[in-house]
Amino acid sequence: MELALAHETMARWQFGITTVYHFLFVPLTISLSAFVAGLQTAWVRTGREKYFKATKFWGKLFLINMAMGVVTGIVQEFQFGMSWSNYSRFVGDIFGAPLAFEALIAFFFESTFIGLWIFGWDRLPKKLHLASIWMVAIGTTLSAYFILAANSWMQHPVGYELKNGRAQLTDFPKVLFQNTTLVVVFHTITAAFLVGGAFLIGIASYQLRKASRQAAEDREPVKIASMKTSLRLGLVVCLLAGLGTAISGDALGKVMFEQQPMKMAAAEALWDTESPAPFSVFAYGDVARGHNTVEITVPGLLSFLAKGDFTSPVPGINNTNAAEKAKFGDKAPNYEPNIPTTFWAFRWMIGFGMTSFVIAAVGLWLTRRRFWLAPEFRRAGDEVPLFMLTRTRELGPTLTKWAWRGAIWTLAFPLVACSWGWIFTEMGRQPWVVYGLMTTADAVSPGVSIGEQWTSLIVLTLLYGALAVIEVKLMVKYAKAGPTDEEPPRRNPTLGGPPAGSEDADKPFAFAY
């Protein structure tokens, strides 16, 4: 029993580490591919150099990030079979199909067209080259859809029957289009754009602050313009995506109150059913005795979040635990997830995510170009923006300094929020791996030894750690360097590049590894 427990714990740590790590790169890939596609579209349509510079700059950072997303995704495809073979046998009939479709439909799409985009600058006509980055953006979003459909089935199994001790698919459209899937996809995609928007805000702010400190004659207007456009894009997207994340998060919360009451009770550390239920801002609980010792609450708010009114009862942890015990018997010792982790993960998810949203709203106001602004404070498109508080008043020097800092730091916030969001949603489902059907303890591979599990946990953690250092250093290097001096190509390339034997055939490529 001791060993079995250790095995499950280690397999969970491994899955948690590799998956949270993988998801650091996923939201950036989803949103940056769309930003790069949008910026390149602007360049192809207007021919303005600032869009070209921005495309190249963000494109480079996007690729550094995407490489990590791609390679850490390989582990995701196989680790169900490696560490969770019982799970794989039990759910394969249902869970495997979206995974297979993800590879066949989405992965092929993104990895083939990303090759065309990276190497295609001088071998594809402009518009085809532009189309290839759009294909990448579509591919990444599609891939998110399939994997989220698979995950939603673990959260809320539908369209199946139990046969010979396994879950068998009976209704595939239900798996793809159940409300859990739709809301989770909405929430994840908006969160991805929140991450990307904050990434643009952070790095563009760094570049603009750097430019603001340069002597006037050293400044390069095109580069400033490209960063200023990026900053505006980041701010607007962050605001809209933040709003979308909040709306979809609220919808998801309501779905979860229905489908997994335990998860939401744990999120609130709401031990006993209350009516109306308060929203807990801070709580310090005594898990063993099943109540909180310290708590700050907003009366009635939880009822509103769960059901849309301020009076409905919300079931508590103890009540739900008793109900699940009655329903599922002794499948698990008890049906509570880890309460402190779930409680705090939920708050950190919302807190970090919404901080970026607020920073974006403030940033949009401070950097506005025309609205309620005296003409002498307006800045041209290729100048560093002023931080305008009112019609004629700038932020003071101290506040200005902190405004720049806040803008740069916001880069990391939604990423932190995403990690906690996944930790919340997966830890909050425990002890189940498939809610109501299979416990996590039953899901591990019986044939994998403790030694093997240790080996893979250590090897993957060390490898991922080393790669993180390398990746972050490269990101910082290219983010600090800013847009390059590269000029937009003068001619529209022919398909396949210059033919063999032509005088251009021996010229260096526009890009090579």
Place this chain on the structure above:
Amino acid sequence: MHLHDVWFVLIAVLWIGYFFLEGFDFGVGILTKALARDERERRVLINTIGPVWDGNEVWLLTAGGATFAAFPDWYATLFSGFYLALLLILVCLIIRGVAFEYRGKRDDAQWKRNWDHAIFWCSLLPAFLWGVAFGNIVHGTKIDAHMEYVGSFWDLLNAYSLLGGVVTLTLFTFHGAVFTALKTNGEIRDRARALALRVGVVAALAALAFLIWTQAHNGDNWSFAAMVVAVLGLVGALATNQVGREGWAFLLSGVTIVAAVAMLFLTLFPDVMPSSLNPAWSLTVSNASASSYTLGIMTWVAGIMTPVVLIYQGWTYWVFRRRFGVQNMPA
């Protein structure tokens, strides 16, 4: 023909596609040390696969996902059973992918040297290990009555599977050399052809021994036919390479890989993972497969999407069809 038979064939096709495509990727990775003499030549080699390696690798992911969906037990037994071997392959694929993308991102000789080591070893090891893995699948492993692999990591390293590893390693290196000769111009092209001959002869001998062993172990007329095609393909590839018909040589080395992998799957059928402990405990297409409802949906999607994938992936090769050499490497 039952749907699970169709899916056995489709999974074979995915693995064949993977070994055909990533086979030369691995080969090129190995050649970065075996063929390239300096930094510029190494760059030429890496860039022959630059735009396509990522798409090629998706064949593996699709094979994995399709096995999960169509044969959940096959997926579960194989990857939990061959745990450490698969971990090693995954680690290599991770490092290798990052290496391609990051190698040129810093202008620093030591940085590039480190990634060069990574590209070489992380191409060589999987090229060898995939052969070992398939050798074990085909020959049978210690699988108990509950479909669990009960052998150890060391049980996977037996004479037959190690020979399988030598075959994939040398065959992929040959395939990569022929591919390099097809994609490059100048001096490196000639040297790739010369190297292809030397590696190809070793590959031919190893492959012949391995395939005959396979045929003797569990062959029938169909697998014998596949073996003949594989051997003729390799002889043809060597001959056409010798006379400088590089397109034909590449096509024929591809035929060899297709026929050899097909032969392995032919001897496997109707098992998917035979048990060496008791034939009754073997995983088969019928006892390891998913429900016919799932297989039906998958068949529709695969039937529509696979041709689409082949078209745009093929188109990518056409876009990057031009030969190039050291003169094309940017500063």
